[in-house]
Amino acid sequence: MSTINQSGWRPTTPEAGEASGATFTGNRALMLEEPLIFEIGSSDTTGVDFGEMPEGKSRLGGLERKSIGLPGLSEPETVRHYTRLSRQNYAIDLGLFPLGSCTMKHNPRLNERVARLPGFADLHPLTPVDSAQGAFEVIDQLAHWLITLTGMHSVAMSPKAGAHGELCGVLAIRAALEARGEGDRKILLVPISAHGTNPATAAFANFTVEDIPATDDGRVDLEALKARLGPDIAGVMITNPNTCGLFERDMKAISDAVHAAGGYVYCDGANFNAIVGRVRPGDLGIDAMHINLHKTFSTPHGGGGPGSGPVVLSEALTPYAPLPFVEKDGAGYRLVEEETAGEHHAGTFGRMVAFHGQMGMFTRALTYILSHGADGLRQVAEDSVLNANYILRSMEDVLDAPFAKSGPCMHEAIFSDEGLPEGFSTIDIAKALIDEGYHPMTMYFPLVVHGAMLVEPTETESKAALDQFIGAFRSVAARARNGDPSVKTAPHFAPRRRLDETLAARKPVLAWKDPDVAQAAE
């Protein structure tokens, strides 16, 4: 099924007993062992030749340190160290990355090329506005696309990640309530199918969180939500499509009920990939939603790059949006900041970042949008949903799929560990997938599903790539179902065998300690 190896030749894998034969170096051919940088470096050596320090008088009041304990390595030693470590990593550039709710899609190289244009890449954030008009045009064009795709009134571009965007939306809700003199609305309702960051954000913004239960088919219980609405409710934070991989069909009814009760609707837009070009959240009555440029709009993330979480806002919340804002001003653009907030931004709740947001992500996201066009973006949503449903239907006879009967899933398929033999759980399947050369799916989330496995293939994958993953996933699931003990001890072929996560959590070692110093302390 592989698209690469058409000859049918397969490398032979030695039996577990044979493979334990140790090499002198600890390396196994191209799989290289690598110690910590502190273990290879020495404080006596240095990779850089500095001249002798000139005699001078310290102005640091005796606070300067004679040694800062950094390991000394030459440049090639340093380069090799990090390159060797990077080879033990898994990346979207290596293969399918089924981490549910993370939308690990391909990062097109065209985006990278545009972001590296010196006019964008070398621009300093303090460049005067009239010398950075091109960058402001990018921000304005991207803002226009985000507003159009979501059917919302405005967008705050500065939040730097999904949860940062959530905070932006919730602070705007708080500011709107306070402006109405209803700052005593202190409760945010969060369905249990929402992202875990939602209740954390609400609590961080000084709201009290209350759960709303889900129905048996994995969606928000509308009646339970309606029953809880009242004069103490600030609003609801809802994830749509939700973490069960399902579209909240009652979204409009939820919004109408919340609005009628005087509250606001925050939508977690992390799963926007499934509906972009098909559904406009503004039509569903949403007041604020963050958009993960690093998910839906393909900018790199997960160690590969910073996030970016612009927040689209309804007309009701727009006056409270954070500064700064880019605004069209005649033929050019101007930056609305504290000094120039004037009348139409006087209600702003403040500022969330030092400058204008993640410029490098803006250029990439706009490139992605323009290279796909409106029709291409619609197909992104369609293909991501099709791929997830293909996995759901290809797996439901070997793994329990709790919501398979609720109809098609959106862009992620969810499975549970129901039906696995005693002693076998989700983590065993995840670890065995590592042996098959895949990064595991999201595990034990959402909490409403027992031993949840949340798989999101994204539209990046071809049918051949999906078939290969399904083959591996089915094989691992079948081994677990049959009680194969080697699943319990997987991974067998990774650079490290199964780690003791309990010990790591109970007795975490968070920093390297010089063994001599550590020994002396004991």
Added chain:
Amino acid sequence: MSRYYTEDHEWVEVDGDIGTVGISDYAQGQLGDIVFVETPDEGKDVSKGDEAAVVESVKAASDVYSPVSGTVIEGNAALADTPELVNEDPEGDGWFFKLTLSDPSELESLMDEAAYAAFVAKL
């Protein structure tokens, strides 16, 4: 002495007006290896159903609700260094906190051992 259970899998053992609270064997089994427990401070007033303690396993973090109202007199200090006691002996040495009951009539709404066993059997 008698022991009562909640639907959220806490137990309370009552001796006079002193209650000892913990989580059930079923709860520790569902949580998996427990790595951290936060118990309430002495003197804290809790109402029935209030979040009184936090338990974290390798899988999840959960709140532990007080099965009854009262004033905390002691948190189980041993859990700070040995949270695994909750896995090893959830209904004994792995207790979370003790409190003085302010309204013993609340116990009537809780399940006894047999009723809880029947409740768990249906889950």
